[in-house]
Amino acid sequence: MGPMPSQTDLKRLHWRAHHRGTKEADLLIGGFFDAHHASWNADESALFESMLEEQDVDIMAWAHGTAQVPDRFQGPMIVALKQLDYIRIAR
16 A cells, blocks of 8 residues: 555645536545545555546446446456445535
């Protein structure tokens, strides 16, 4: 397990995860970050950061299981992303 990401890195990732361009992407990607970032090491944080370089529609399709996940992202992070149990729904 690599070192923990710095607070500066986490703040930057938080902003990027919550400011995607659509409310749906903000909820899905930002909600995923909020639910999981505290347990990430530097390698996992870097993987998430590289995922943020992808198109929102692709990330959302991976989460919903409607598109094939690229091999470089296969693993525990995508398994957690597909759970969709981290999205808060206003009632």
